Amino acid sequence: MKTNGIKADAISSDAIVILEKHKKNILEKWVSTMLEDPNLRDDLMSNADLKSQSEELVYAIIDSLDERSIEDSKSSAFDKVNDVLAGLSISRAKRGYSPRETGTYIFSLKETILQVLHDEIKDPSSLYQQNRKITRVMDGFTLASFETFIKGREEVILRQIGEIADISTPVIQVWEGILALPIIGTLDSSRTQVVMENLLNGIVETESAIAILDISGVPTVDSLVAQHLIKTVSAARLMGAECVISGIRPEIAQTVVHLGIDLNSVVTKSTLAGALKYAFNILKLEVGNKKLPTSLN
């Protein structure tokens, strides 16, 4: 038993020592293999860049290998490697590499390392042991590079969600001097900013005196949303326009009162129609049944 343990340790350090000794060799071999590869994308990255990137990765990996970290690909010793991998994966994604190409890139490093081990370790069983360990560690790195790639994609998606929110805050002129803003979705502070800007610019463009904020599409109104609404209303007031908040559903009325939010400073109506009626009243306009065609023209 004891001799076995010592033997295993000796082998393990053996592999690390081999890699450390052949660092330069591995790098050269790997780069030359990649350069010989007919699928090399030298249109996306210059060979010098590829070389320096690969050098950074190889050194980071080999420097962080020790008896303990080689057993555990999640070891904190690999933090630096993961950083390098993340940067590499993102920069390659930006340059237009597919995830498969990035994966293949790291797999090819593994192959080179295995080749070196094969050349150096003559004993088949210890060769197998070392192969297994190296494979596990390197596969972990490949997975990490994929993860980063996906994370990058998710960031893009999140940004796009934000952009969609920006687009979905239209300002509609419903009448001469009356603007309507149907707000759909939750009103957070960044969205409030967009709504406010759109509204104020709309007021200037259309010379409107009244703006109707319709919140029937806002799922919940908590104190923060209410505060944002009041902010928008006060900003419109500074521009000389009066704001009416419409679309106050029963649930919203309940939450507003339960939360003790003070909406007394704002004119509120339950429906957009009610708000429009109020606006007509302020502008001294009249909408009648029979005279409709003439009076509206």
Add this chain to the structure above:
Amino acid sequence: MDKIPILHMGEFLLVTIQVDFYDRLAENLETDLVTTVMKTGARGVLIDISTVSIVDSFMGRILGNIGMMAKVMDAETVVVGMQPAVAITLIELGMSLAGLHCALNVDRGMELLRSKLSNQQESSHVPDGRSKL
């Protein structure tokens, strides 16, 4: 020393800020304006800030002060032509200028002043009529 001209037109005073509204100038305007309100007995003050593109909390406070000072001297103040960016900045600074009236342009501002004034005259026999305004 630069000064912002205050035009006297009937019952109203007109102020057009067409230069960089720096702190010293704002303080001078405040003093000048209340003195002129006193001298002329003006009932309304119209301040055009359509060319002002930068404000800070000090400017906001000066505007608010002018509004309140004029009010205690029985004159209404209307600020007109505020740019959207200025309005957003003031709101973000937490200044809603509650003592002031605002209008989109000079035309609307004059209209607002006149309507305030005629309301005041109508309700002048009601003791608490003015406090509502």
